[in-house]
Amino acid sequence: MKLTLLGCGKAAGQKLVDNHYFASYLDTSDEWIRERSGIVTRHWVDGEGALDLAVQAARDCLHSMPGFDRSRISLVICASVSTDEAVPAIAARLQDRLDLSSDILAFDINAACSGFVYALETARALLALRASGSCALVVGAEVLSRKIDPDDRSNCFLFGDGAGAGIWTLSDGDGDYFAARTVGGRDMLSVGHTEPIHMDGRAVFRFAVSEMSEVIREVLDKAAIAPEEVDLFLLHQA
Incomplete structure (x- = not known):
């Protein structure tokens, strides 16, 4: 399903x-x-x-x-x-x-x-x-x-x-649904109950640029799809 x-x-x-x-x-x-x-x-x-x-x-x-x-x-x-x-x-x-x-x-x-x-x-x-x-x-x-x-x-x-x-x-159908996870970076962004948002922007940027590309490769490999076959990548805005 x-x-x-x-x-x-x-x-x-x-x-x-x-x-x-x-x-x-x-x-x-x-x-x-x-x-x-x-x-x-x-x-x-x-x-x-x-x-x-x-x-x-x-x-x-x-x-x-x-x-x-x-x-x-x-x-x-x-x-x-x-x-x-x-x-x-x-x-x-x-x-x-x-x-x-x-x-x-x-x-x-x-x-x-x-x-x-x-x-x-x-x-x-x-x-x-x-x-x-x-x-x-x-x-x-x-x-x-x-x-x-x-x-x-x-x-x-x-x-x-x-x-x-x-x-x-x-x-009905199998569908091409794949999930991949990365770990780490738990302290780079936090939102407290009373405190304002804290974010280490540079660390988040470095993490996103390096890890996101690896996750995309992992998902494409699981789906047996080449990057040039993908029409559109929708990424979290950061």
């Missing part, structure tokens, strides 16, 4: 923040930020929370699937490190806001940048235990503008607020 995407949706903070905002109070410039990150603007919330973005993304996803029977959703997973409250989970709130069946599994995953990937892997495993035709709503939602140190010129411009949602099911 293979994991199949039936529909997807997105949401972003309503406030558009450009690089000149940071240049207005920090020793930086639009050119400096562009050269080092490629970022020109980012979306920040304006009163919304991670739950609000998750709901918007999920509704956008459902809107893209006219005629879809919501009763097929038996699992809701949300990946986030910036939940609005410890309990209940965003996933549980989604079940209520979307008027889904109460007879479903709904929980959050906190795994930072890997969260959505872990959520997909978890959904795939749990769907195999559910009734045939069951679907999983998987959401990633972050409001990191509230977690940054606005005076940390090394990384305050890197983070935005947004959410993505997808509805997945298992279908």
Whole structure:
């Protein structure tokens, strides 16, 4: 059985923040930020929370699937490190806001940048235990503008607020699904409950450049695919 995407949706903070905002109070410039990150603007919330973005993304996803029977959703997973409250989970709130069946599994995953990937892997495993035709709503939602140190010129411009949602099911066929993991670097990035984001940007960059290329080679080898056969690589933005 293979994991199949039936529909997807997105949401972003309503406030558009450009690089000149940071240049207005920090020793930086639009050119400096562009050269080092490629970022020109980012979306920040304006009163919304991670739950609000998750709901918007999920509704956008459902809107893209006219005629879809919501009763097929038996699992809701949300990946986030910036939940609005410890309990209940965003996933549980989604079940209520979307008027889904109460007879479903709904929980959050906190795994930072890997969260959505872990959520997909978890959904795939749990769907195999559910009734045939069951679907999983998987959401990633972050409001990191509230977690940054606005005076940390090394990384305050890197983070935005947004959410993505997808509805997945298992279908016949083997599918070309491969997973690879790397380890290490646990102290390069941290998000505390009350402290702002701490990130060793240079270490993260070195780690990403070296390890990501190795992981890509490993996955391509498992799939028996040459790099030139791949039309598009979608990488975590860093």
